[in-house]
Amino acid sequence: MAPRYFTVGWDQLHRDAKALAWRLIEKGPWTGVVAITRGGLIPAAIIARELECRIIETVSVITYDEEKRGDPRVAKAPAAAGDGTGWLLVDDLVDTGTTARLVRAMLPGAHFATIYAKPAGKPLVDSFVTEVSQDTWILFPWDTEAQFIPPIAKAGAAK
Numbered sequence: 001m002a003p004r005y006f007t008v009g010w011d012q013l014h015r016d017a018k019a020l021a022w023r024l025i026e027k028g029p030w031t032g033v034v035a036i037t038r039g040g041l042i043p044a045a046i047i048a049r050e051l052e053c054r055i056i057e058t059v060s061v062i063t064y065d066e067e068k069r070g071d072p073r074v075a076k077a078p079a080a081a082g083d084g085t086g087w088l089l090v091d092d093l094v095d096t097g098t099t100a101r102l103v104r105a106m107l108p109g110a111h112f113a114t115i116y117a118k119p120a121g122k123p124l125v126d127s128f129v130t131e132v133s134q135d136t137w138i139l140f141p142w143d144t145e146a147q148f149i150p151p152i153a154k155a156g157a158a159k
């Protein structure tokens, strides 16, 4: 398990996705957006809205079961997008780069954009917004919910 967590709320996710859209608008125009599902779906929706892009394609890659990494499996290949030229490929983050390597091989012409990037995956991304350390696990808003936490004094007394 990763030793530290970085919690991202909906507001921050929206802000960071819009910051990515600002970087991408000057690199376009784009034929369409390819979302790497599932994590790339919400970032792709926000970016497509900002870029006024109506064409959305998907590629589904399953690499993790919760925080455990396995062999990447393509559950759905992109139906359109050719070799990716003119298309924007969007994911929530790049971590080890396992997913990115696989998808880049399918769409070598695409511009690959993620909101967050860890050092091992950073060389595989064309555009990103925020770098986090390799030992940080990013908690996305769709994977979390708010819950009660006991006061520090009570938590300390239990030790």
Ligand SMILES: O=P(O)(O)OC[C@H]1O[C@H](OP(=O)(O)OP(=O)(O)O)[C@H](O)[C@@H]1O
Pocket: 036, 037, 038, 039, 040, 061, 062, 063, 064, 065, 069, 091, 092, 093, 094, 095, 096, 097, 098, 099, 100, 121
């Ligand atoms: O750089 P990597 O080490 O490959 O990790 C990054 C990938 O892992 C997560 O997807 P996951 O496999 O959990 O599937 P999901 O998007 O459906 O949740 C995340 O959404 C990225 O796609």
Ligand code: HPA
Pocket: 064, 093, 095, 136, 137, 138, 139, 140
């Ligand atoms: O840090 C992460 N957070 C959420 N999903 C992930 N998939 C790979 N790395 C991560």
Ligand SMILES: [Mg+2]
Pocket: 036, 037, 038, 039, 040, 061, 091, 099
């Ligand atoms: Mg994913």
